[in-house]
Amino acid sequence: MPEQSYEPDRAIAGTGAGGAMDLAASEAETLERTPGGPQGTGPQAKPRSLWSDAWRDLRRNPVFLVSGLVIVFLVVISLWPSLIASGSPLQCDLAKAQEGSQPGAPFGYDGQGCNVYTRTVYGARTSVTVGVCATLGVALLGSALGGLAGFFGGAWDSFLSRITDVFFAIPVVLGGLVLLSVVTSNTVWPVIGFMVLLGWPQISRIARGSVITAKQNDYVQAARALGASHSRILLRHIAPNAVAPVIVVATIALGTYISLEATLSYLGVGLKPPNVSWGIDISAASPYIRNAPHALLWPSGALAVTVLAFIMLGDAVRDALDPKLR
Amino acid sequence: MGRYVVRRLLQMIPVFVGATLLIFLMVNVMGDPIAGLCGERACDPATAAQLKKEFGLDKPLWQQYLTYMGNVFTGDFGTAFNGQPVTELMATAFPVTIRLTIVAILFEIVIGITLGVVTGMRRGRPVDTGVLLATLVVISVPTFVTGLLLQLLLGVQWHWIQPSVSQAATFGELIVPGLVLAAVSLAYVTRLTRTSIAENKRSDYVRTAVAKGLPRHRVITRHLLRNSLIPVVTFIGADIGALMGGAIVTERIFNIHGVGYQLYQGILRQNTQTVVGFVTVLVLVFLVANLLVDLLYAVLDPRIRYA
Amino acid sequence: MLLEVRDLHVEFRTRDGIAKAVNGVSYGVDAGETLAVLGESGSGKSVTAQAVMGILDMPPGRITGGEILFRDQDLLTLKEEDRRKVRGAGMAMIFQDALSSLNPVLSVGDQLGEMFVVHRGMSKKDARARAVELMDRVRIPGAAQRVRDYPHQFSGGMRQRIMIAMALALEPALIIADEPTTALDVTVQAQVMDLLAELQREYAMALILITHDLGVVADVADRIAVMYAGRIVESAPVHDIYKAPAHPYTRGLLDSIPRLDHKGRELYAIKGLPPNLMDIPPGCAFHPRCPMARDVCRTDPPPLYEVSEARASACHFWQECLHG
Numbered sequence: 001m002p003e004q005s006y007e008p009d010r011a012i013a014g015t016g017a018g019g020a021m022d023l024a025a026s027e028a029e030t031l032e033r034t035p036g037g038p039q040g041t042g043p044q045a046k047p048r049s050l051w052s053d054a055w056r057d058l059r060r061n062p063v064f065l066v067s068g069l070v071i072v073f074l075v076v077i078s079l080w081p082s083l084i085a086s087g088s089p090l091q092c093d094l095a096k097a098q099e100g101s102q103p104g105a106p107f108g109y110d111g112q113g114c115n116v117y118t119r120t121v122y123g124a125r126t127s128v129t130v131g132v133c134a135t136l137g138v139a140l141l142g143s144a145l146g147g148l149a150g151f152f153g154g155a156w157d158s159f160l161s162r163i164t165d166v167f168f169a170i171p172v173v174l175g176g177l178v179l180l181s182v183v184t185s186n187t188v189w190p191v192i193g194f195m196v197l198l199g200w201p202q203i204s205r206i207a208r209g210s211v212i213t214a215k216q217n218d219y220v221q222a223a224r225a226l227g228a229s230h231s232r233i234l235l236r237h238i239a240p241n242a243v244a245p246v247i248v249v250a251t252i253a254l255g256t257y258i259s260l261e262a263t264l265s266y267l268g269v270g271l272k273p274p275n276v277s278w279g280i281d282i283s284a285a286s287p288y289i290r291n292a293p294h295a296l297l298w299p300s301g302a303l304a305v306t307v308l309a310f311i312m313l314g315d316a317v318r319d320a321l322d323p324k325l326r
Numbered sequence: 327m328g329r330y331v332v333r334r335l336l337q338m339i340p341v342f343v344g345a346t347l348l349i350f351l352m353v354n355v356m357g358d359p360i361a362g363l364c365g366e367r368a369c370d371p372a373t374a375a376q377l378k379k380e381f382g383l384d385k386p387l388w389q390q391y392l393t394y395m396g397n398v399f400t401g402d403f404g405t406a407f408n409g410q411p412v413t414e415l416m417a418t419a420f421p422v423t424i425r426l427t428i429v430a431i432l433f434e435i436v437i438g439i440t441l442g443v444v445t446g447m448r449r450g451r452p453v454d455t456g457v458l459l460a461t462l463v464v465i466s467v468p469t470f471v472t473g474l475l476l477q478l479l480l481g482v483q484w485h486w487i488q489p490s491v492s493q494a495a496t497f498g499e500l501i502v503p504g505l506v507l508a509a510v511s512l513a514y515v516t517r518l519t520r521t522s523i524a525e526n527k528r529s530d531y532v533r534t535a536v537a538k539g540l541p542r543h544r545v546i547t548r549h550l551l552r553n554s555l556i557p558v559v560t561f562i563g564a565d566i567g568a569l570m571g572g573a574i575v576t577e578r579i580f581n582i583h584g585v586g587y588q589l590y591q592g593i594l595r596q597n598t599q600t601v602v603g604f605v606t607v608l609v610l611v612f613l614v615a616n617l618l619v620d621l622l623y624a625v626l627d628p629r630i631r632y633a
Numbered sequence: 634m635l636l637e638v639r640d641l642h643v644e645f646r647t648r649d650g651i652a653k654a655v656n657g658v659s660y661g662v663d664a665g666e667t668l669a670v671l672g673e674s675g676s677g678k679s680v681t682a683q684a685v686m687g688i689l690d691m692p693p694g695r696i697t698g699g700e701i702l703f704r705d706q707d708l709l710t711l712k713e714e715d716r717r718k719v720r721g722a723g724m725a726m727i728f729q730d731a732l733s734s735l736n737p738v739l740s741v742g743d744q745l746g747e748m749f750v751v752h753r754g755m756s757k758k759d760a761r762a763r764a765v766e767l768m769d770r771v772r773i774p775g776a777a778q779r780v781r782d783y784p785h786q787f788s789g790g791m792r793q794r795i796m797i798a799m800a801l802a803l804e805p806a807l808i809i810a811d812e813p814t815t816a817l818d819v820t821v822q823a824q825v826m827d828l829l830a831e832l833q834r835e836y837a838m839a840l841i842l843i844t845h846d847l848g849v850v851a852d853v854a855d856r857i858a859v860m861y862a863g864r865i866v867e868s869a870p871v872h873d874i875y876k877a878p879a880h881p882y883t884r885g886l887l888d889s890i891p892r893l894d895h896k897g898r899e900l901y902a903i904k905g906l907p908p909n910l911m912d913i914p915p916g917c918a919f920h921p922r923c924p925m926a927r928d929v930c931r932t933d934p935p936p937l938y939e940v941s942e943a944r945a946s947a948c949h950f951w952q953e954c955l956h957g
Binding site: 549552556629 | 686690726734738747
């Protein structure tokens with residue numbers, strides 16, 4: 001081993017190769033690593049798991065705390081929007097069209113005379129629903145397909161790789177336009193379905209890659225040599241290692257799905273009125289951009305903050321989970 | 327090297343077939359391919375049957391696909407909703423979008439790489455943290471919001487630019503739209519460059535270069551940058567295809583009559599030929615861009631060239 | 634003295650605290666002499682060498698005290714530009730892992746020739762010719778053709794020869810070789826080591842050989858400095874040390890070499906682990922692992938006792954060790 005043990009970056013990056021020999025330790029906790037590698041910084045240093053280490057980091061990270069709070073707030077108002085907004089988002093009064101901020105309508109009224117504040121609050125539900133459902137679908141489908149391909153390799157792997165290539169070759173917004181323009185159902189489900197259809201290859205690639213990496217670890221080879229079954233190796237030794245990158249990418253992807261839903265709704269193929277969505281509102285407000293910019297700015301701001309919160313959360317989690325970046 | 331090119335070309339074929347087939351199916355199975363052909367109203371059954379026969383739509387799908395692809399490779403993309411050949415639409419639309427993409431790529435290269443190098447060399451300093459947060463914000467704001475906001479500010483409020491681009495769509499008019507189109511990728515380029523620089527800065531061969539007594543600027547340009555920019559260059563190359571396909575939003579906001587505009591019209595009017603034709607070309611552009619990137623990668627990194 | 638390190642202190646600031654990697658190291662090398670610096674990973678031997686070369690990562694590293702005199706000039710007070718000119722021309726370094734230490738995207742000819750272009754202002758063509766000459770010198774077959782090849786196209790042994798050629802390029806007065814053979818196959822190790830020793834004699838260079846392998850040292854070195862927890866614990870001419878070590882740590886190292894005449898007996902191993910550099914034991918840093926440790930070792934750090942004229946030991950009981 002080179003002698004950089006005291007330098008945390010190199011030391012921890014180096015343990016992947018050098019520190020994986022101890023089968024007993026890896027049996028106990030596959031993600032465990034001792035700081036400083038095998039010749040380490042000494043017996044006093046307690047072994048820490050990747051997750052507890054990451055959690056310790058995250059708790060002190062202001063980016064994580066702020067984005068976490070924003071997300072909790074978003075989830076609460078999408079479950080119970082009436083907590084902070086009275087009235088219905090569909091109740092519009094053309095007489096009030098384009099009016100500015102006033103009591104009962106702090107964000108003013110849009111071109112149709114709808115209360116921008118109420119609509120912005122109710123719009124969160126759509127975004128969060130689409131984001132969460134699409135991410136769950138993509139993560140489950142992608143990691144199952146990619147994980148199996150990475151684990152078993154062979155023909156199934158090559159086939160799946162080609163399929164993911166095909167999906168990657170289709171521009172997302174374009175695919176959405178083509179596919180969703182022919183759908184007549186005006187609910188969130190076609191939008192979510194489309195995202196899962198075009199989104200799974202991204203996760204599948206990540207999962208495949210990390211499973212292949214994990215598979216090559218010495219302790220997995222050892223478990224295999226000891227006759228552990230496929231399912232045991234996959235679930236107990238590989239999955240815990242492969243799941244971290246999937247979580248990170250999925251968190252960030254959640255933000256981009258919210259953004260994509262708004263984009264598709266803006267283009268008129270995602271959700272359509274009477275659904276309430278920030279994308280619809282932004283699209284509806286853009287003709288009135290000169291006289292009523294507030295109707296554009298509030299939903300845009302809400303959308304940007306929401307997406308930012310998820311991307312920042314994902315970023316913070318990645319930094320915490322990726323020892324190489326320390 | 328020659329064998330590598332051939333192998334990559336061969337790998338491209340199934341992806342091209344798969345992607346175009348997928349689009350073809352989406353349009354033909356889920357939509358009604360003759361819906362837009364009788365003007366605004368629905369076709370009466372007799373005309374519909376006549377049209378279907380004329381376009382070969384009564385044949386099995388795989389035959390239709392083969393016929394279509396056969397036509398495409400002889401340069402026949404069919405007819406658009408206004409009776410113009412699709413190829414004519416392409417001839418006016420693609421130059422505009424290509425100009426827009428060039429502007430966007432230039433932004434990515436100039437601003438993205440510069441910011442990435444600056445922050446990568448100063449990891450953890452205030453500049454780094456600031457730029458990093460800024461990139462997150464840029465990534466988070468959807469393109470159509472960035473576009474509308476810039477249009478509102480620069481076009482409507484400050485009158486720096488025309489809110490919508492003229493038919494000519496000159497490079498000058500495309501600067502702001504190009505920036506909007508590039509925004510998210512630009513942020514990614516910055517982050518990728520930063521990570522790559524920071525990682526390579528600690529590498530053994532950079533340490534060797536320092537130990538050789540090379541001047542700092544030589545260590546940075548010849549050893550650090552040369553290696554760090556390999557992934558960045560490949561990202562930017564692959565982005566060409568993605569930008570052209572994603573230009574639809576930017577083109578809509580600034581009323582640019584490019585590929586996205588024509589596609590959008592085609593989708594609104596349910597004109598199958600336009601949609602499938604444009605998407606086919608875009609997929610091809612994407613694949614060729616990726617192929618070129620792979621070749622570029624091999625040129626830049628001898629480990630791949632001789633593998 | 635060509636190079637003299639005096640009371641050098643280096644620490645690393647990490648997230649978990651300050652790691653004291655080098656704690657008052659002093660050693661010297663004369664022109665043409667070979668000094669072997671011996672120690673486990675984490676003993677500070679490489680960090681000291683990196684500080685001498687001026688290639689320490691700073692931050693997180695920090696030199697907190699001491700002097701590094703090269704030709705009677707303190708390198709630590711030099712301006713960076715002057716310091717740079719010493720690197721490569723005055724002293725050069727050979728690293729352990731040649732594959733990662735050579736730039737993967739430049740041909741070996743470019744990397745060798747660069748030395749002449751930068752330090753000697755040669756044209757690219759002349760530099761290329763000198764690169765071929767150097768590759769011949771380190772006995773790389775077909776040098777004229779292989780000069781265009783990239784590092785990954787060479788075998789491990791050949792790559793390490795290229796590292797050696799690079800270090801030799803400007804005929805520096807001092808070469809620091811940091812575990813130059815550790816990454817190589819055993820059969821290749823001896824070839825590379827012999828080549829290095831031969832070239833050193835030929836060019837009359839001083840060599841600092843950093844290693845954890847006592848076996849390598851015996852044939853090559855004139856003097857040995859043994860390091861533990863960032864300090865020199867024993868320094869002596871090579872034969873004296875093999876005859877009778879004056880520090881229990883050195884004794885432990887010697888006893889843990891497999892020997893033919895001890896066949897069948899259990900191999901000795903120093904018990905315990907190297908110290909945590911964030912929390913070095915008080916007194917003598919070696920006391921938790923020392924078979925001879927007494928109360929005084931737990932409280933008083935031993936000074937470097939003079940054993941004989943050319944010999945020193947940092948053990949309170951060096952006499953006992955030497956004669957027992």
